[in-house]
Amino acid sequence: MRLRFLIAATLLALAAGCATDPEPAADTQPATDEPPPRLVVLVVLDQVGDWVLDEHLALLPPASLMRRAWQEGARHTVALPYANTATAAGHATLVTGVAPAEHGAFANAVHDAARGHLPIVDDGAHPVIGNPDSHVSPLALRVPTVGDRLHAATGGKAVIAGVSMKARAAVLATGRSADIAVFYDDDIPALTTSAWYRPDGRLPDWLAAFNAEWPVERTFTTWQRRADSPCVVDDAPGEGPFLGWNNVFPYDPADSHKPDKTFGYSAASTPYLFAAGRSVIEAEAMGRDEVPDLLVLGVSGTDRIGHVWGATSCEYVDNLLRTDRELTALARSLPADARVTWVITADHGVARLPERNAVPGGRLSGAQILETARSAARAALGEGDWIAGYQSSSLYFTAAGDARGAELGAAVAAALTDLPGIERAYGFRDRATLAGSESSVDRLAAASMPADVDADLLVVPAAGWFNELSDVPGGGTNHGTPWDYDRRVPVLMWGYGVERVVTEDVADARRVAATLAAILGVPAPEDAMQPPLAGVETAR
Numbered sequence: 345m346r347l348r349f350l351i352a353a354t355l356l357a358l359a360a361g362c363a364t365d366p367e368p369a370a371d372t373q374p375a376t377d378e379p380p381p382r383l384v385v386l387v388v389l390d391q392v393g394d395w396v397l398d399e400h401l402a403l404l405p406p407a408s409l410m411r412r413a414w415q416e417g418a419r420h421t422v423a424l425p426y427a428n429t430a431t432a433a434g435h436a437t438l439v440t441g442v443a444p445a446e447h448g449a450f451a452n453a454v455h456d457a458a459r460g461h462l463p464i465v466d467d468g469a470h471p472v473i474g475n476p477d478s479h480v481s482p483l484a485l486r487v488p489t490v491g492d493r494l495h496a497a498t499g500g501k502a503v504i505a506g507v508s509m510k511a512r513a514a515v516l517a518t519g520r521s522a523d524i525a526v527f528y529d530d531d532i533p534a535l536t537t538s539a540w541y542r543p544d545g546r547l548p549d550w551l552a553a554f555n556a557e558w559p560v561e562r563t564f565t566t567w568q569r570r571a572d573s574p575c576v577v578d579d580a581p582g583e584g585p586f587l588g589w590n591n592v593f594p595y596d597p598a599d600s601h602k603p604d605k606t607f608g609y610s611a612a613s614t615p616y617l618f619a620a621g622r623s624v625i626e627a628e629a630m631g632r633d634e635v636p637d638l639l640v641l642g643v644s645g646t647d648r649i650g651h652v653w654g655a656t657s658c659e660y661v662d663n664l665l666r667t668d669r670e671l672t673a674l675a676r677s678l679p680a681d682a683r684v685t686w687v688i689t690a691d692h693g694v695a696r697l698p699e700r701n702a703v704p705g706g707r708l709s710g711a712q713i714l715e716t717a718r719s720a721a722r723a724a725l726g727e728g729d730w731i732a733g734y735q736s737s738s739l740y741f742t743a744a745g746d747a748r749g750a751e752l753g754a755a756v757a758a759a760l761t762d763l764p765g766i767e768r769a770y771g772f773r774d775r776a777t778l779a780g781s782e783s784s785v786d787r788l789a790a791a792s793m794p795a796d797v798d799a800d801l802l803v804v805p806a807a808g809w810f811n812e813l814s815d816v817p818g819g820g821t822n823h824g825t826p827w828d829y830d831r832r833v834p835v836l837m838w839g840y841g842v843e844r845v846v847t848e849d850v851a852d853a854r855r856v857a858a859t860l861a862a863i864l865g866v867p868a869p870e871d872a873m874q875p876p877l878a879g880v881e882t883a884r
């Protein structure tokens with residue numbers, strides 16, 4: 345029985361791959377012996393790498409969603425197949441099934457000649473509603489997502505929505521044909537979307553109502569540690585400080601220099617995010633009809649809190665327990681016959697705080713990287729303005745530097761590679777050679793380098809090292825490296841259509857996209873890595 349449907353799905357995938365029109369017609373639903381889920385919830389727990397979940401799993405209540413998914417569902421560890429393990433790249437890889445070199449979202453931000461720091465989702469064309477100086481769209485994505493496939497396969501009837509505190513998570517994990525991507529903008533401060541999704545420049549009514557019900561100044565209350573949250577060392581070296589907050593409970597918004605920003609780094613942002621998830625499910629009637637819908641929840645608090653205090657801190661544990669509680673409450677709030685499939689994963693892991701790490705390591709200074717690059721450039725090419733900036737692990741040359749790119753790249757890469765804490769600096773122009781290298785780190789670096797981007801050198805930190813965070817002077821931690829603690833993330837599947845599977849092997853994270861497509865019963869994006877992970881009804 346299953347084989348027949350597997351063949352049908354394979355034929356359909358092949359047909360879609362060969363067709364000149366990559367969008368399948370609305371009536372080409374794969375054959376199936378049981379209906380697809382009505383709702384698939386993709387939960388991307390930002391920064392909850394494989395080791396992070398392992399460390400804290402025993403603290404989660406036995407009846408909680410994450411614990412049950414672990415104990416009763418399909419459980420995998422997957423590895424992101426590239427070096428620059430950041431949020432944009434992770435979300436895009438999970439839903440496109442290809443590496444950043446192909447999907448294009450290779451970094452969270454790029455260095456723009458005119459503006460400096462420019463988020464990768466800022467296309468300069470689709471204003472954020474309520475903050476028209478910022479722009480957000482999924483145009484950085486060069487390939488279709490699972491959401492795009494679902495949209496095409498259902499003739500636009502499926503509802504595809506993303507909700508996150510971060511624009512890049514909500515936008516890149518859904519794709520160009522999403523109905524809406526909702527994210528927090530601390531300049532407003534409120535949840536919002538962009539003109540890409542709402543060309544009339546107005547928030548949907550449900551979102552305006554949400555913002556009225558959940559004003560940040562009232563939602564952001566003092567963060568007290570939950571009584572049931574275990575805590576060994578609240579005041580560990582390397583934690584914080586962050587915008588006026590130090591490193592021990594409680595955290596009072598009044599102590600923060602920038603409370604609208606700090607809100608996203610507090611546990612208060614977690615129930616806020618899940619409330620927004622419930623609002624979009626209700627407003628868009630997600631999971632109510634036979635056409636499967638896709639909701640992506642980009643849970644950002646885990647990442648922000650991890651950056652400031654580390655993933656083994658009391659702050660982190662407290663927020664992770666709240667996240668699990670919110671997930672469980674969301675699952676319970678859905679009707680019993682809703683046919684919901686949950687896929688819980690992460691966009692990258694994280695390094696331990698250097699002060700709490702058995703591996704010696706530390707924080708790389710962006711200023712030192714820039715100064716080293718500029719001085720190596722002057723030594724190689726003479727006086728001049730050769731280096732434009734350093735952003736999200738990438739070094740950018742000026743136009744003058746680009747004109748002598750090969751010479752400049754070799755000199756600067758050698759100088760950066762000599763810095764303590766840097767494994768190696770790689771030239772984007774060498775991506776083809778690196779892709780064929782025998783060194784796995786070289787290949788992972790190449791997979792972080794799309795063609796036709798302005799970035800010139802990729803800086804790969806040594807194990808235990810990472811780029812410092814400008815808002816957490818002298819403390820905190822980061823990701824963005826090719827080492828296992830950053831690349832390996834869990835995939836927990838639970839609910840409708842999921843079989844109990846536990847694997848010990850580490851699979852390629854690119855297979856998550858095909859897995860989501862199999863669950864939804866639609867063709868995977870054409871170039872997405874196959875096959876789906878075990879444990880889902882791949883027969884569809």
Ligand SMILES: [Zn+2]
Pocket residue numbers: 390391430431432434647691692
């Ligand atoms: Zn992230």
